[in-house]
Amino acid sequence: MAIVAGVDFGTLSVRVSVVDSEKGMLASAVSEFPLHRRREDPEYATQSHDDHMRALAAATREAVRHAGIAGDKIEAIALDTTGSSVIPVGAGMVPLGEYYLWCDHRAKAEAAEITELAHRENLEAIEWCGGVYSTEWGFSKLLHWLRHNPGKRDQLASAFEHCDMVAATLCGVTDPSKVIRSVCAMGHKWMWHPDLGGLPPEKFLTQVDPLLAGVRAKLEGTYATSDKVAGHLSPFWAEKLGLRAGIPIPVGAFDAHWDAIGAGLQENDIVNVVGTSTCIIGISRQTQLISGVCGVVKGSVHPAYTGIEAGLSATGDIFDAIARRANTSVSELSQGLENYQAGSTGLLRLSWDNGDRTVLVNASLRGMTLGWNLQHTAQDELFAAIEGTAFHTRVILERMAEHGTVIERVINAGGIPQTNTVLNQVYANVLGRPVLVPSKKVTSLGSAIFAFLAAGTFPSIEEAQKHICPPHIVYQAQPEAQRVYDKLYPLYKRLYFDFGRPEAGTMFGDVLPTLIRVASEQANGGKEEPSELSSSSLEA
Numbered sequence: 291m292a293i294v295a296g297v298d299f300g301t302l303s304v305r306v307s308v309v310d311s312e313k314g315m316l317a318s319a320v321s322e323f324p325l326h327r328r329r330e331d332p333e334y335a336t337q338s339h340d341d342h343m344r345a346l347a348a349a350t351r352e353a354v355r356h357a358g359i360a361g362d363k364i365e366a367i368a369l370d371t372t373g374s375s376v377i378p379v380g381a382g383m384v385p386l387g388e389y390y391l392w393c394d395h396r397a398k399a400e401a402a403e404i405t406e407l408a409h410r411e412n413l414e415a416i417e418w419c420g421g422v423y424s425t426e427w428g429f430s431k432l433l434h435w436l437r438h439n440p441g442k443r444d445q446l447a448s449a450f451e452h453c454d455m456v457a458a459t460l461c462g463v464t465d466p467s468k469v470i471r472s473v474c475a476m477g478h479k480w481m482w483h484p485d486l487g488g489l490p491p492e493k494f495l496t497q498v499d500p501l502l503a504g505v506r507a508k509l510e511g512t513y514a515t516s517d518k519v520a521g522h523l524s525p526f527w528a529e530k531l532g533l534r535a536g537i538p539i540p541v542g543a544f545d546a547h548w549d550a551i552g553a554g555l556q557e558n559d560i561v562n563v564v565g566t567s568t569c570i571i572g573i574s575r576q577t578q579l580i581s582g583v584c585g586v587v588k589g590s591v592h593p594a595y596t597g598i599e600a601g602l603s604a605t606g607d608i609f610d611a612i613a614r615r616a617n618t619s620v621s622e623l624s625q626g627l628e629n630y631q632a633g634s635t636g637l638l639r640l641s642w643d644n645g646d647r648t649v650l651v652n653a654s655l656r657g658m659t660l661g662w663n664l665q666h667t668a669q670d671e672l673f674a675a676i677e678g679t680a681f682h683t684r685v686i687l688e689r690m691a692e693h694g695t696v697i698e699r700v701i702n703a704g705g706i707p708q709t710n711t712v713l714n715q716v717y718a719n720v721l722g723r724p725v726l727v728p729s730k731k732v733t734s735l736g737s738a739i740f741a742f743l744a745a746g747t748f749p750s751i752e753e754a755q756k757h758i759c760p761p762h763i764v765y766q767a768q769p770e771a772q773r774v775y776d777k778l779y780p781l782y783k784r785l786y787f788d789f790g791r792p793e794a795g796t797m798f799g800d801v802l803p804t805l806i807r808v809a810s811e812q813a814n815g816g817k818e819e820p821s822e823l824s825s826s827s828l829e830a
Contacts, residue, residue: 292747293359295350295533296738297369298545299342299452301325301393301566306349308357308364309738311747311757317356318734321349326388333395336388339377342452343459343530350531361532367460367523368516368540368741370548370734371452374479376431379455380445382464387439389452390431397430398653400437400499404429407498408490415481415490420584422651428480429495429502436501443501448508451475453542454520460531460539461521470512470520474543477587478599482513484588514541515593516548516740538744546571546704547591547599548736551751553703553728554759557595558696562683564704564713566610567644568602570686572695580693582649583686592751598695600686603644606706608657608675611643616668623672627712630673632719632771633778637661637674640785641682642802649689650790654803658789676713677775680720681782687721701726701762705733711765719771720779726762735759 292311297304302325307318323341328334346369354361378386390396404423408416416423423430432449448466450458458469476482482489489509495502514520520541528535546569550561555573563569573595577588583600590597606620613620638660645653659671687697700723707714707727718725739754748754792799 292365292742292745293357293363294738294741294745294747295353295364295367296734296736296741297346297350297367298548298734298737299346299369299371299456300545301372301391304342304345304349305734306346306353307734307738308353308359309735309741309758311742314758315730315735316359317353319349319352319356321345321352325391331396333398335391335394337375337391338388339385339455339459342456346456347530350533354532362534364533364537365747366538366540366741366745367531367533368737368744369453369456369542370545370737371456371542373451373453373475373544374426374428374431375452376428376449377452377455378432378435378439378442378446378449379466380442380447383447383455383458383466383469386442386445387435390435392426394431395425395653397425397434400433401425401427401430404433404498407494411494411497413481413490413494415483415486417579418483418586419478419481420582420648420651423481424584424651425653426479428476429498432505433499433502437499446508449505451479453544457520457539457542460523460527462524462526463521466508467511470514470518470541471509472541472543473513473515473587474547474590474597476513477590478544478585478597480509484513488513515589516541516543517593517743519744540740540744543590543740546601547597548740549703549732550591550701550736551739551755552732552735552737552759553701554726554755554762555591555701556699556752556755558698559701560687560690560697560699561701561703562707562717564605564702564706566604566606567647568605568679568683568704570600570648570683572598572690572697574598574695576694578694580690580695582651582689584648584651598690600648600690602641602679602682603647604641604657605679608641608643608679609672612668612672612675618668620672623669624710624712626669627673627676630712632716632774633677635661635666635670635674636663637666637670638778638782638785639671639674639678640782640789641675641678642790646790648686650786652790652792654792654806655790656802656806658785658802660785673712676716677720677778678782680713680717681775681779682786683717684721684779685783685786699726700724701728703728703732714765715768718765718767720775722767722772722776724767725765727765728760729763730760732760
């Protein structure tokens with residue numbers, strides 16, 4: 291028997307779970323931290339490293355107390371975080387500012403410049419992250435910081451993803467070159483590829499901007515998968531967390547990747563981690579490019595497989611926005627959704643409210659709903675939005691299957707599926723296959739599994755899953771609803787590609803980008819705003 295702590299950093303809080311290898315979850319605790327926004331800049335989103343660490347200490351102590359055990363019984367602690375959430379540091383690992391959180395979108399110009407040059411120079415690494423570099427990823431955020439913090443540039447020693455920074459802090463590492471970096475984080479967000487020489491070449495980076503000179507060297511070091519140990523808990527942080535010094539801390543990863551492991555992900559599975567956005571996670575024995583898919587990285591999700599990451603830029607955010615505009619909550623608006631029939635609203639809603647992450651990789655899009663009449667309600671739109679996110683998921687799964695990804699099971703994980711049976715049933719009907727949902731919450735369970743590996747409790751992830759992961763509830767496709775959605779899906783797919791590809795010669799491809807550009811220009815007194823590039827090379 292062993293007891294470990296699994297940590298999951300979300301956008302607004304951290305959850306720490308105490309898990310017993312035989313009894314399962316003993317207790318869990320959550321501690322919140324502020325998200326810093328600016329009214330005058332809606333793209334701004336930062337958080338404090340100190341706030342994160344204070345919240346982690348509070349949640350750990352609370353979880354241990356609720357578990358009714360002594361802190362020195364914890365044999366390992368593992369953590370996942372959001373990403374790319376990037377922090378620049380100086381000497382001694384001292385932060386030079388706050389995290390550029392994953393949802394900070396200030397680096398549009400930087401992302402566009404990286405994308406344009408990568409294609410002009412035929413940089414192969416860009417193809418492994420979907421063909422378009424994102425505002426939400428590491429190099430664009432770091433370049434934005436360099437451009438806007440001239441007084442701190444000379445102090446820059448390195449920059450880190452949140453998962454690597456927290457692990458290094460807990461281990462007492464003060465030399466940036468000694469930090470072990472996550473293959474998951476660097477592969478999916480920094481164009482790191484072991485077969486392509488690691489990070490993009492220095493020459494490429496300095497062509498993007500001379501400010502990136504020397505940055506590649508500052509990001510070098512040991513890169514490892516999460517079956518490796520990042521270090522051991524320092525005495526200082528052991529006292530803060532109420533744990534025993536010296537326990538192992540494995541290399542961290544992103545929250546959705548480990549949530550998928552906690553949901554029971556196996557080879558030939560796809561896990562939809564449905565929350566504010568959706569991350570679609572799979573693993574495969576083969577390593578193969580998938581056009582429009584944001585990341586294909588060896589060892590990123592499961593150390594023995596190639597990890598595949600795709601997703602929707604907004605899911606729960608869309609549901610929340612619909613409810614907010616109706617001056618109500620999603621839970622209240624959801625009452626009665628079970629009475630809706632497939633396609634009964636007459637609406638088709640595209641889930642582009644935060645742009646398209648996969649397969650168009652186009653940030654210059656916005657949500658669109660067709661079929662309105664004067665009697666439609668907010669609840670009608672909510673049901674159509676659920677259908678729309680399911681249709682979008684089908685587009686993604688089809689693209690993955692076209693490139694050789696075998697999909698035998700679909701699992702819906704994350705916060706929303708366990709509280710929204712209508713969503714799970716709609717997904718089963720739209721996808722035309724059973725949808726599995728964990729019968730209990732699995733947030734931070736993936737972290738616990740990697741903690742057990744670090745502690746030597748289980749010999750493999752699969753063995754840990756057998757003991758720790760809850761069974762699934764199965765939603766079967768309903769034949770009549772499936773037939774309706776099979777009629778509607780071709781319409782959705784046609785709209786998706788005709789409105790979503792501004793450079794593909796389609797009739798409507800310039801409509802949404804033009805609306806965004808005009809609105810942005812008006813908001814900035816007529817000054818043109820940079821926008822992310824979208825890929826014109828992706829085909830339907």
